[in-house]
Amino acid sequence: MGRRWGLLIGFLVAVGLLGSGHGEQQPPETAAQRCFCQVSGYLDDCTCDVETIDKFNNYRLFPRLQKLLESDYFRYYKVNLKRPCPFWNDISQCGRRDCAVKPCHSDEVPDGIKSASYKYSEEANNLIEECEQAERLGAVDESLSEETQKAVLQWTKHDDSSDNFCEADDIQSPDAEYVDLLLNPERYTGYKGPDAWKIWNVIYEENCFKPQTIKRPLNPLASGQGKSEENTFYSWLEGLCVEKRAFYRLISGLHASINVHLSARYLLQDTWLEKKWGHNITEFQQRFDGVLTEGEGPRRLKNLYFLYLIELRALSKVVPFFERPDFQLFTGNKDQDAENKMLLLEILHEIKSFPLHFDENSFFAGNKKEANKLKEDFRLHFRNISRIMDCVGCLKCRLWGKLQTQGLGTALKILFSEKLIANMPESGPSYEFHLTRQEIVSLFNAFGRISTSVKELENFRNLLQNIH
Ligand code: FAD
Numbered sequence: 361m362g363r364r365w366g367l368l369i370g371f372l373v374a375v376g377l378l379g380s381g382h383g384e385q386q387p388p389e390t391a392a393q394r395c396f397c398q399v400s401g402y403l404d405d406c407t408c409d410v411e412t413i414d415k416f417n418n419y420r421l422f423p424r425l426q427k428l429l430e431s432d433y434f435r436y437y438k439v440n441l442k443r444p445c446p447f448w449n450d451i452s453q454c455g456r457r458d459c460a461v462k463p464c465h466s467d468e469v470p471d472g473i474k475s476a477s478y479k480y481s482e483e484a485n486n487l488i489e490e491c492e493q494a495e496r497l498g499a500v501d502e503s504l505s506e507e508t509q510k511a512v513l514q515w516t517k518h519d520d521s522s523d524n525f526c527e528a529d530d531i532q533s534p535d536a537e538y539v540d541l542l543l544n545p546e547r548y549t550g551y552k553g554p555d556a557w558k559i560w561n562v563i564y565e566e567n568c569f570k571p572q573t574i575k576r577p578l579n580p581l582a583s584g585q586g587k588s589e590e591n592t593f594y595s596w597l598e599g600l601c602v603e604k605r606a607f608y609r610l611i612s613g614l615h616a617s618i619n620v621h622l623s624a625r626y627l628l629q630d631t632w633l634e635k636k637w638g639h640n641i642t643e644f645q646q647r648f649d650g651v652l653t654e655g656e657g658p659r660r661l662k663n664l665y666f667l668y669l670i671e672l673r674a675l676s677k678v679v680p681f682f683e684r685p686d687f688q689l690f691t692g693n694k695d696q697d698a699e700n701k702m703l704l705l706e707i708l709h710e711i712k713s714f715p716l717h718f719d720e721n722s723f724f725a726g727n728k729k730e731a732n733k734l735k736e737d738f739r740l741h742f743r744n745i746s747r748i749m750d751c752v753g754c755l756k757c758r759l760w761g762k763l764q765t766q767g768l769g770t771a772l773k774i775l776f777s778e779k780l781i782a783n784m785p786e787s788g789p790s791y792e793f794h795l796t797r798q799e800i801v802s803l804f805n806a807f808g809r810i811s812t813s814v815k816e817l818e819n820f821r822n823l824l825q826n827i828h
Pocket of ligand 1: 546547548549550551552553556557559560577578579580611612613615616617618619622647660749752756757758760761
């Protein structure tokens with residue numbers, strides 16, 4: 361039977377125009393049930409359930425996180441949107457007005473953020489300078505304690521760390537500019553069709569460990585697909601090792617999150633007088649309704665929850681780094697910086713108290729040589745995905761794509777960093793482990809995006825409640 365007929369019959373059954381076959385009248389299913397009834401209960405490969413996450417996120421975390429992300433430290437992100445696409449050259453800028461990104465004037469960004477000394481307290485910065493100078497001269501200042509010398513040298517070297525899962529922009533490049541994330545929000549841009557599909561396609565087809573012979577269900581760039589492809593795809597996915605399955609689910613979760621945002625901040629009205637942005641229920645249903653998407657939508661929403669759990673776990677693990685007395689959210693405004701650090705720690709302690717954290721210990725376990733090889737593959741594939749972001753033809757989408765991959769890459773670095781593992785948890789903060797301001801800003805903003813998606817799912821659930 362053709363896919364269209366299948367869809368039509370599914371739809372008619374859902375709206376109650378065809379009987380269920382048992383001769384009795386079923387109560388009509390609401391649109392909310394079709395999107396969400398499979399998005400409940402336990403998540404695969406985790407001990408956590410969707411309802412626990414909803415309650416925790418929507419009421420305890422989301423409001424505080426939003427406040428933090430509005431602060432100067434987190435709203436300015438430095439990015440190079442002019443980097444050439446390393447994989448193909450025919451990339452056309454889509455030219456849509458809603459794809460434009462407005463970079464900051466240099467006087468808008470607080471000096472403390474722009475200065476090279478944003479990383480640590482004044483004393484620590486002085487130490488770094490001293491040490492860097494000594495290193496250039498071929499010696500490390502002997503008057504520093506041995507531990508400090510070691511730590512300082514580690515800090516200055518962290519950028520080359522092999523722990524990185526992302527290819528970060530060179531923020532010293534003249535093409536890198538600060539962007540105010542609050543003035544350039546992630547929302548509907550109209551970037552769609554073959555150009556957007558090509559990016560997603562390259563990500564899934566070439567970077568998610570998938571053999572070419574296995575077809576992704578409903579792939580718009582592949583023709584003539586049916587139920588058998590779907591079955592083959594999911595038996596392949598279930599047969600994978602847990603790490604590779606997780607990799608696919610993280611990417612799919614990120615994809616779902618982006619599509620939730622564009623449905624929640626859709627351009628509803630565009631007149632010369634004003635633009636109105638808001639929830640587009642039809643757009644959401646087309647992407648996530650279980651019947652309209654042949655079951656794919658709810659699966660994708662579950663992947664979004666999986667991504668949430670991974671980033672949540674990374675944040676809980678890195679708390680000691682942020683607790684260090686010399687760590688500050690440095691913008692140069694002493695009172696504001698201290699207040700923000702307090703809010704940051706409050707949020708992190710809330711996250712730590714979450715009862716059902718993801719257990720990453722099952723990852724890269726077993727035979728050391730194989731585990732290391734797998735970890736390296738995982739890292740290289742993820743780095744490739746971060747480079748693909750330079751091929752996205754809509755600058756606004758590119759900005760948020762880069763930020764969210766860097767944020768997820770930072771979460772993976774935290775989860776799987778040998779240095780952090782070696783020093784956690786009782787021995788306190790590891791001075792060998794370090795995050796740059798860019799990593800911190802992207803980590804929290806990326807998590808803020810997933811947290812907003814989870815909150816938006818509640819909004820959509822309510823909006824769809826009375827629709828059949
Ligand atoms: P797409 O979302 O393009 O998906 C292509 C195919 O992938 C689908 O047909 C389906 O088979 C499969 N698929 C879809 N979702 C999933 C999933 N979660 N898991 C697994 N497979 C899936 N648009 C905006 O309006 N605003 C943005 O900020 C924005 N940011 C973007 C960032 C990036 C990096 C990219 C690549 C695109 C972005 N887009 C954005 C475009 C948006 O994601 C869609 O590509 C576009 O709306 C077209 O949607 P579509 O329904 O045709 O399917």
